[in-house]
Amino acid sequence: MNIIEELTRxxxxxxxxxxLKRIAEIIGNNVLEGKKTARLPFTYDEIEVYADQLEASNIxxxxxxxxxxxxxDWGLAS
Incomplete structure (x- = not known):
């Protein structure tokens, strides 16, 4: 692997x-505020790889x- 490919990766x-850190931060802040939903600044295509993990966590x-x-929406989990 050349240096350009490695840097790009x-x-x-x-x-x-x-x-992923931003998603966790948004969820955490909203939980602390007593909210049960949060709108992400991402489209589904941008977070699709995390969708199964979130749903496995009842989100x-x-x-x-x-x-x-x-x-x-994690309101149903509680």
Whole structure:
């Protein structure tokens, strides 16, 4: 693997890590505020790889039909 490919891979991994961290931060802040839902600043395509993990944790992934924006709902888990 050349240096450009390795750097590109590292940047992509870092972006994914930051996205996952942001999702966790949004959920955490909303839980602390007593909310049971949160709208993410991502489209479904951007978080699709995490959808199964979220749903396995009893967090529904709701997708708006027109914009594909995502709302998470963990109210049913409690």
């Amino acid at each position: 590292n940047v992509i991994e870092k972006k994914e890590h930051l996205k 529904l992934v709701l997708v708006e039909a027109e914009t594909t924006r995502v709302t998470l």
